[in-house]
Amino acid sequence: MSGAVDLSGLKQPAAAPGGAGTPGDHAVTEADFETKVIRRSMQVPVVVALFSQRSPGSVELVRTLEQLNAGDGGTWDLAVIEAEANMNIVQALRVQGIPTVIAVAGGQPLADFEGVQPEPQVRQWLDAVLDATAGKLEGDGGTEPEPEAEDPRFVAAEDAMAEGDIAGAEAAYEAILTEEPNNEEAKGALRQLRFLTRAQQIDPAVLATADADPADVEASLDAADVELLEQRPEAAFDRLIGLIKRTAGDERTTARTRLLELFELFDKAEPVVVAARRKLATALY
Incomplete structure (x- = not known):
């Protein structure tokens, strides 16, 4: 249910409720919801x-x-939850009324209905759920794609790369781009390779040098590489943005280009990149 509802706060309750009318064979509580619903789905x-x-x-x-x-015949499972005894589940699933029926597939809610429905309508709803998930889940007869x-x-x-032949790996990626200039996978791999080659050679x-003398352009460029290599992209970006603010002309162009x-090296939608681009726009204009 990750991303759809948050069940991380559910506590382990007492055993499943009993009593007349409780469907014991299908009863599910907070204690086994993850196993019987999320994983099973x-x-x-x-x-x-x-x-x-x-x-x-x-x-x-x-x-x-x-x-x-x-x-x-086992084409779907039923999980029956007594609402009063499992209010955390009710809240997590954002249930507004009782009864509520929710179909879960692939760990995500797929469809639901609220209120008592006659059997023909329930049958029609179930058939729609089964049609929508046919061949898409591990245990429903679907085949794994080749x-x-x-x-x-x-x-x-x-x-x-595995053999330490950096030049050979770079030549291999360049050969791919010679054949396919728009091969994004090769472009990305080559960018990563060139960055690693450069950054791993920096002391x-x-x-400390860059921090002591922020006007030292080369030291700031190298320091940003080291920070990124240490998986501190925000620090690396902020350092270069600061350098852009302090410089002009060719030095500023060099910092911006780097x-x-x-x-x-990142997906354009990465939050750290989006935030840094905003900061860059402010620094430039």
């Missing part, structure tokens, strides 16, 4: 029915779902 759709013993209509709806489940064959050109480049002591090169 990776294999088959799980229909979660939130009901109340005080609502005869919701109890009858659960009985209808149990009958349909028994006749469907893995794509590896591109031997990339394999050769990666093998060269980390340059950080910053843009470092941006290209």
Whole structure:
């Protein structure tokens, strides 16, 4: 359910509630919700029915779902949750009324309905859920897609890298780009390789030099590389943006060019890159 509802705050409750009318075979509580609903939904759709013993209509709806489940040969699972005893689940699923029925597939809510429904409508809803998930989950008869064959050109480049042949790996990526100038995978790999080659040759002591003399352009460029190599991109970006603010002419162009090169090592949508681009715009204008 990650990204859709947050169940991380659920505590481990007491054992599943019992009593007349409670569907013990399908009963689920906070203690086993992750196993019986989230994990199980990776294999088959799980229909979660939130009901109340005080609502005869919701109890009858659960009985209808149990009958349909028994006749469907394991193509979907049923998870029955007594609302009053599992309020954390009710809140996490943002349930507004009882009964509520929610279909979960692949760890995510797929469809739901609220209120008591006659069996034909429930059957129609279930069929729509099964049609929507057919062949897409691990345990419903779907077949795993064949893995794509590896591109031997990339394999050769990666093998060269593994053997420490940096020049050979760079030549392999350049050869790919000669054949396919717009191959984004090769472009990205080459950018990463060139950055690593440059950054790994820099003495980390340059950080102290750059901090002591912010006007030292070369030291600031090298220090930003070291910070990025140490997985501190925000520090690296801020250092270069500060350098841009303090310089002019060719020095400013050099700092800006290096910053843009470092941006290209990341996805454009990375929050740290988006934030740094805003700072850069402010520094320039």
